[in-house]
Amino acid sequence: MAWDFETESAFQKELDWIDALVREEVEPLDHVLGNPYDIHNPRNQKLVRPLQAEVKKRKLWACHLGPELGGPGYGQLKLALMNEILGRSRFAPTVFGCQAPDTGNAEILAHYGTSEQKKKYLEPLLNNDIVSCFSMTEPHAGADPKMFKCRATLDGDFWVINGEKWFSSNARFASFLIAMVVTDPDAPPYQKMSMFLVPSDTPGINILRNVGLGTEREEGEHAYIRYEDVRIPRENLLGQRGQGFEVAQTRLGGGRIHHAMRTMGQVKKAFDMMCERVLSRETQGEVLANKQMVQEQIADSWIEMEQFRLLVLRTAWRIDKYKDYRKVRKDIAAIKALMPKVYHDIVYRALRLLLHDESRRWTN
Numbered sequence: 001m002a003w004d005f006e007t008e009s010a011f012q013k014e015l016d017w018i019d020a021l022v023r024e025e026v027e028p029l030d031h032v033l034g035n036p037y038d039i040h041n042p043r044n045q046k047l048v049r050p051l052q053a054e055v056k057k058r059k060l061w062a063c064h065l066g067p068e069l070g071g072p073g074y075g076q077l078k079l080a081l082m083n084e085i086l087g088r089s090r091f092a093p094t095v096f097g098c099q100a101p102d103t104g105n106a107e108i109l110a111h112y113g114t115s116e117q118k119k120k121y122l123e124p125l126l127n128n129d130i131v132s133c134f135s136m137t138e139p140h141a142g143a144d145p146k147m148f149k150c151r152a153t154l155d156g157d158f159w160v161i162n163g164e165k166w167f168s169s170n171a172r173f174a175s176f177l178i179a180m181v182v183t184d185p186d187a188p189p190y191q192k193m194s195m196f197l198v199p200s201d202t203p204g205i206n207i208l209r210n211v212g213l214g215t216e217r218e219e220g221e222h223a224y225i226r227y228e229d230v231r232i233p234r235e236n237l238l239g240q241r242g243q244g245f246e247v248a249q250t251r252l253g254g255g256r257i258h259h260a261m262r263t264m265g266q267v268k269k270a271f272d273m274m275c276e277r278v279l280s281r282e283t284q285g286e287v288l289a290n291k292q293m294v295q296e297q298i299a300d301s302w303i304e305m306e307q308f309r310l311l312v313l314r315t316a317w318r319i320d321k322y323k324d325y326r327k328v329r330k331d332i333a334a335i336k337a338l339m340p341k342v343y344h345d346i347v348y349r350a351l352r353l354l355l356h357d358e359s360r361r362w363t364n
Contacts, residue, residue, distance in 0.1 A: 011078060014060065018085050022092050025051055029091040036094040037131045037173040037221060051095045052128065062097035062126060064258070069110055070126060076254075076316035080261045084309075087265020094128065100258060101134040101169045104251030105178050108195065111250055112238040117197060121176055133174035133200070135225060136248065139166040145245055146189045150181040150227060152196065159183075159196060159237070161204075161230040171223035172210055174200050179227070180244045193244030197236045204230035253325035253332055260312045260335045267305050267346050274301065274350040281353075294353065301346045308342045311335060 007015065033044055055061050063079055065071025074082075079098075086092035093099035102125055109122040124130045141147035150163025161181055171177060176199050183194040198205070206228060212220030239247040275298065278288035288294050315331040322328060 007081060011081075014058070015081055015085065017058065018060065018082060018096075021051070021054070021095075022085055022089055026092045026095050027089045030089055033091065035173070035221060036091045036099065037170050039094075039128060039131060039173070048091065048095060052097065055096050060096060064098045064103050064254070065106070065126070069106070075320040076257065077313065077320050079258070080264075080313055080316040083258060083261030084264040084268070087262030088269045093262070097126070097128055098258075099128075099131075100255060101251075102128075102132050103258060104255040105132040105134055107251050107254065108178055108238060108247060109197075112195070112247060113197070114235065117236075121197065124175075130175035131170055131173050133168050133171040133177040133223070134251070135165045135168040135171065135177045135179040135198075137165065137167045139164055139224070145180065145193050145248070148180070148182050148193060150179075151185070152181045152183050152194065154234070155231070157234045158231045159234060161196070161198070161227040161232070163227055165223075165225045165227070167211065168223040168225050170221055171200070171205075171207055171225060172221065176200055177205070178238065180248055181227075183244075184242050187242055190245045191242040193248075194241050195238040195244040195247040196232060197238055198230065198232055202230050202232060204228045249325065253329065256332050256336050257312065257315055257319070260308075260339050261316070263339050263343055264305075264309050264312060267308070267343055270347045270350040271301055271305055274298065274346075274353050277350075277354050288353065297349045297353065301349055304342050304345060308338060311338065 029047060033047065034041065036044075036048075038044055039048075052061070059072055060082075062069075062071045063074045063082060066073045082096070083093075083098070086096055086098070106122060106125055109118060109125070113122060121130070121132075125132055136145075137143050138148055138150060140149070148163075150161065150165060152159045152161045154160075161179065163181065165179065168177065176197060179196050179198050180193050181196065182192050184192050204227060206226045208224045208226055210220040211222045211224065275289075278291075278294050278298065281288045289298075311331075312335055315328060315335055318328045318331055319325065325332070
């Protein structure tokens, strides 16, 4: 039996290089640039492209990909250790070519796209020459595909899509959307949906509004879309008709754990800010860090953070071991359920300590 919590020395050197680059060159971009997905913005190109070139030269570009798609094939465990660093910055995933939702959409295209579709969409997507959108969630149903109403019907050699999608990530910047819609409403629940590649310049794609979430500082990047008689060629079906749920799992298993990996970085960032605050803020003759209740909050946060981190790394290790997301789906489900609680608890404590005494100052 072998069980080791150490990172091999050669890869640790790469992690050290990544940490320095993110800290010194990438995190500052969060304060001077707008949206990481606005890749055609001249300021983004001027500042981001040179960093991407450094990453490619170091052979750390698109590390979520296997060698067959031009990636190094590091596997999920190494990717988790990388994403723990990249998660600190909004721009870091883009600098390293592993930003969501493009990573998952690339997986779908790699598995189900035609040669022509891979040439037109997958290759530029992997090179960050374009960005993409995953259009699945619906206003009334959330992410439950059994309740979807957005429909696609065949009309000769074209599919015609009608309906609404909610929280369609990146739609306003995307060159194409991957949409999950109902094609067989009378089929069994998990065979009703199909997956389609929809070029964003197709008439009838109407963005009603963009919604901001989490760290999005400007106009949101999650679109409320109404598809109105959107006609796409019959061959834009990804996978088989009725296979949409299966196609979705190709991206969602990896997407969930990748999100958890990046969340590790956000949680650690909040924890570090909390520690810095309590060591620098003095009240009633001593630093906050000397207060017993503050020490309790720091301890609780560290314990939760380390437990979550170990669960994520263990799940990544299991994915590498079994090479089958289905065998690790319960682990991934556990991470998905735990992640928002840990994130909320630690950030909430950090905010309370960061704003210590501020409310009293405002009211005086």
